[in-house]
Amino acid sequence: MKLGIVGLPNVGKSTLFNAITQAGAESANYPFCTIEPNVGTVLVPDERIDKLVEMYDPDKTTYAVIEFVDIAGLVKGASKGEGLGNKFLSNIREVDAIVHVVRAFEDGNIVHVDGSVDPVRDIETINYELIMSDLEILDRRIDKIMKSIRGGEKKYLAYQDFYERLKAHLESGKTARSMDMTDDELDMLEDVALLTMKPVIYAANVAEDDYANEDTNVFVNKIKEYAKSDKAEVMVISAKIEEEIAGLEKDEKQMFLDELSAAESGLDKLIKASYKLLGLISYLTAGKPEVRAWTIKEGTKAPQAAGKIHTDFERGFIRAEVVHFDDLMNCGSMSAAKEKGLVRSEGKEYVMKDGDIVLFRFNV
Numbered sequence: 001m002k003l004g005i006v007g008l009p010n011v012g013k014s015t016l017f018n019a020i021t022q023a024g025a026e027s028a029n030y031p032f033c034t035i036e037p038n039v040g041t042v043l044v045p046d047e048r049i050d051k052l053v054e055m056y057d058p059d060k061t062t063y064a065v066i067e068f069v070d071i072a073g074l075v076k077g078a079s080k081g082e083g084l085g086n087k088f089l090s091n092i093r094e095v096d097a098i099v100h101v102v103r104a105f106e107d108g109n110i111v112h113v114d115g116s117v118d119p120v121r122d123i124e125t126i127n128y129e130l131i132m133s134d135l136e137i138l139d140r141r142i143d144k145i146m147k148s149i150r151g152g153e154k155k156y157l158a159y160q161d162f163y164e165r166l167k168a169h170l171e172s173g174k175t176a177r178s179m180d181m182t183d184d185e186l187d188m189l190e191d192v193a194l195l196t197m198k199p200v201i202y203a204a205n206v207a208e209d210d211y212a213n214e215d216t217n218v219f220v221n222k223i224k225e226y227a228k229s230d231k232a233e234v235m236v237i238s239a240k241i242e243e244e245i246a247g248l249e250k251d252e253k254q255m256f257l258d259e260l261s262a263a264e265s266g267l268d269k270l271i272k273a274s275y276k277l278l279g280l281i282s283y284l285t286a287g288k289p290e291v292r293a294w295t296i297k298e299g300t301k302a303p304q305a306a307g308k309i310h311t312d313f314e315r316g317f318i319r320a321e322v323v324h325f326d327d328l329m330n331c332g333s334m335s336a337a338k339e340k341g342l343v344r345s346e347g348k349e350y351v352m353k354d355g356d357i358v359l360f361r362f363n364v
């Protein structure tokens with residue numbers, strides 16, 4: 001999973017991104033992690049993995065990872081292709097979801113590009129650029145559809161109607177995702193890569209003192225209001241706190257958070273929120289050689305889940321032996337779980353659940 005970090009200059013993106021790359025230093029030797037200056041990789045915290053490691057004492061432990069892409073430099077005029085604008089927009093095209101960092105802290109020493117702290121204005125400034133880019137794409141699509149209609153392909157009249165309504169919606173300054181759409185309409189957007197259809201988390205970057213009492217922060221409340229109308233999520237972070245705790249050991253980190261009366265770090269919250277936003281779950285494989293988490297979309301069936309490990313597993317899929325993590329823990333061991341009949345044999349139609357521990361049987 002890839003998340004793109006965007007936001008106006010001086011809102012705290014680099015501070016957050018530096019915290020991410022520091023926190024992710026331990027994941028740097030993951031073979032599939034790209035090493036690029038603007039990509040940071042973090043391990044997805046998962047207590048179930050920790051428990052399985054205690055049980056199996058494996059030779060290798062592999063957490064799921066999330067990639068964060070720092071898409072700095074998205075500024076006014078980006079959609080007109082000024083400077084590097086277009087490059088930023090194409091960077092956004094490649095991510096699964098957007099983390100839009102918004103300034104919700106006051107600090108006279110940190111200049112705001114537009115002179116004052118006003119999160120909703122800031123959000124709209126960035127969204128405007130994305131909307132302009134989407135309008136260009138949509139216009140091209142409408143032209144194409146019109147040609148087909150003139151050529152006698154009447155089935156495209158429904159497309160035309162929908163695209164024109166969407167266009168009016170975008171022109172009113174709203175994002176595509178905020179429009180109510182039927183399943184048929186969503187299908188009509190399947191191959192139209194609109195930036196404002198991407199899921200978004202607005203990350204309100206608050207002052208350190210505000211991190212644990214977000215309800216009293218007027219900026220945060222305004223962002224929440226906007227996000228609701230935009231069908232987006234909001235999360236409160238403090239980039240400064242993340243920067244301070246990024247290099248700490250787990251225990252030290254918790255002590256630091258306890259002092260602030262904060263339950264968890266902003267980064268951990270962000271990772272959890274992204275999973276939820278994107279409808280992702282994890283299944284697990286466990287044994288002496290390796291304990292590992294695998295990320296899949298909710299609703300994925302067993303063969304496709306197996307395909308995550310290797311395409312041969314999907315092609316030659318026979319069945320999956322599944323025990324839920326909670327059942328395994330309650331029984332204390334795999335053999336006890338088997339005795340109780342909690343290790344099931346599941347076929348091709350089985351829909352995977354979060355926390356399933358799986359052994360796939362397949363033909364080669």
Ligand code: GDP
Pocket residue numbers: 007008009010011012013014015016072105106107110205206207208238239240
């Ligand atoms: P970017 O341009 O969005 O990448 O912003 P930076 O991460 O470079 O942050 C701009 C400035 O704001 C830096 O001096 C940061 O130290 C500072 N900053 C970031 N987050 C906070 C915060 O929560 N409170 C305060 N007071 N300063 C912050």
